Amino acid sequence: MTAYATSARCRMAQLRAQLDDPDAVPCGRCDACAGAAWVVDLPPSLVADALTHLRRGDQVLEPRLRWAGGGPGLPTGNIPARERVEPGRILSVYGDGGWGHVVREVRATGVAPIELLDAAHELVRRWSPSPWPTWITSVPSTTSTVPGDLAIALGAVLGLPVHDVVVRVADRSPQAAMENSTQQLTNVHDAFDVIDAVPAGPVLLVDDVVDSRWTITVVGSILRRAGAGEVHPFVLARARG
Numbered sequence: 001m002t003a004y005a006t007s008a009r010c011r012m013a014q015l016r017a018q019l020d021d022p023d024a025v026p027c028g029r030c031d032a033c034a035g036a037a038w039v040v041d042l043p044p045s046l047v048a049d050a051l052t053h054l055r056r057g058d059q060v061l062e063p064r065l066r067w068a069g070g071g072p073g074l075p076t077g078n079i080p081a082r083e084r085v086e087p088g089r090i091l092s093v094y095g096d097g098g099w100g101h102v103v104r105e106v107r108a109t110g111v112a113p114i115e116l117l118d119a120a121h122e123l124v125r126r127w128s129p130s131p132w133p134t135w136i137t138s139v140p141s142t143t144s145t146v147p148g149d150l151a152i153a154l155g156a157v158l159g160l161p162v163h164d165v166v167v168r169v170a171d172r173s174p175q176a177a178m179e180n181s182t183q184q185l186t187n188v189h190d191a192f193d194v195i196d197a198v199p200a201g202p203v204l205l206v207d208d209v210v211d212s213r214w215t216i217t218v219v220g221s222i223l224r225r226a227g228a229g230e231v232h233p234f235v236l237a238r239a240r241g
Contacts, residue, residue, distance in 0.1 A: 009032055010026040010027055010030055010032050010033050011030060011032065012026075012027040012030060013025055013026050013027065058089055058090060058091050058092070058123055058127075059089070059090045059093075059238065060087050060088070060089065060090075061087065061088035061089060061090050061210060061213070061216070061233050061235060061238075062087060062213075063084050063085045063086065063087060063088075063213075063217070063220075063233075064079060064084075064213055064214070064217045065078060065079055065084070066078050066079060067079055067185065068181040068182045068184070068185040068214075069182070070182040071182045071183075071185065071186045073189075073190075074182070074185055074186060074189060075189070079217070079221065082224060083220070083221040083224045083225060084217075084220065084221070084224075085205070085216060085217060085220035085221075085231040085232070085233050086129065086230050086231060086232050086233070088129075088205075088216070088232055088233030088234055088235065089123055089124070089127045089129075089233075089234055089235070090210060090235045090236075090237065090238045091103075091119060091120060091123055091234075091235070091236050091237060092236065092237045092238070093237060093238050093240060094209055094237040094238060094239050094240055095237075095240065099116060099119055099236070099237070100237050102115075102116050103116070103208065103209070103236045103237040104237075106146055106208075106236075107144055107146055107208060107209070110144070110145050110146065110149075112146065112149065112150070112153070116236075117150075117153045117154075117157075120150065120153075120154060120234070120236065121153075121154060121157045121158070123234075124154065124158065124204070124234060127234075129202070129204070129230075129232040131202045131229070131230060132202065133160060133201070133202045133203050133204040133232055134160065134199065134201030134202055134203070134229075135160055135161050135162070135163055135199045135201060135203050135204075136151045136154055136155045136158070136160050136161070136162045136163070136203065136204045136205075136206065137151060137162065137163050137164065137165055137166060137203055137204075137205055137206075137223070138150065138151040138162075138164070138166075138205070138206045138207065139166065139205065139206070139207040139215060139216070139219050140164075140166055140167055140168045140192070141168075141208070142168060142171055144208055146208040146236070147206055147207050147208050148164070150206050150208065150236065151164075151204075151206050154204065154206065154234075158204075160204070161199075163196070163198075163199060164196075165194050165195060165196045165197075165198050165223075165226075166192055166193070166194055166195075166219055166222065166223070167192065167193060167194075167195050168191055168192055169190075169191060169192065169193045170190065170191040171191075172187045172188060172191050173187060174211075175187060175188070175211040175212045175214065175215065176211055176239060178212070181212065181214070184211075184212040184214045185214045185218070187214070188214050188215050188218050189214075189218050191218075192218060192219050192222055193222065194222060194223070194226045197227075198223060198226040198227045198228050199227075199228065200227055200228065200229060201228075201229045202228075202229040202230040202231075202232065203223060203228050203229065203230075203231055203232065204232050204234055205219065205220060205223070205231050205232065205233045205234070206233075206234045206235070207233070207234075207235045207236075208235070208236045208237065209235065209236065209237050209238070209239055210233075210235040210237075210238055210239065211238075211239040216233045216235070220233065
């Protein structure tokens with residue numbers, strides 16, 4: 001049996017603090033305050049079933065359809081259909097109890113367990129993007145080797161060539177540090193370029209974590225304008241909103 005204990009912090013005080021209540025103090029009545037934490041024994045099979053359920057909670061990555069206006073030099077209006085990415089897939093939510101906590105560890109260590117790679121492969125097969133990609137590339141990162149390593153691993157199991165045709169030409173702050181969509185697009189819209197001939201077929205574009213979707217949108221647009229076919233984004237985790 002697997003034992004799960006409640007947290008030692010008062011939930012009511014935590015909730016009131018989140019609501020900026022200046023009088024957020026322990027309630028004195030809950031199990032955490034009374035020092036009588038409940039311990040629940042769960043059968044290992046039930047825990048395994050719950051984990052399997054969490055690890056099948058993949059999501060659709062919806063493409064952006066319009067550029068964020070308002071910034072100098074930014075594109076405006078609808079994103080032309082020939083420059084948009086296709087609806088993609090996201091394996092997990094960053095840090096969640098399914099694959100999300102594994103993705104967080106991988107970003108810290110740079111080492112992906114075979115189980116995560118198997119899950120990524122299984123999701124791509126289950127998703128079956130159409131038209132099926134004929135090559136793979138990744139969103140280049142200055143802080144992580146995960147996107148490139150994931151592209152290579154998926155290329156090996158899917159039997160697809162990997163072409164590193166996109167490069168960063170400017171270092172920028174994380175998208176999470178931006179305050180709105182216009183700032184997020186400004187942050188990345190001229191930060192990437194292509195350095196080699198781009199294959200004409202559909203491409204699987206992989207990344208580790210997606211936040212605003214502007215990075216995927218911009219890189220996908222660059223690839224399409226450089227001659228790539230349909231761009232299918234695949235991401236390991238979505239940042240928590």
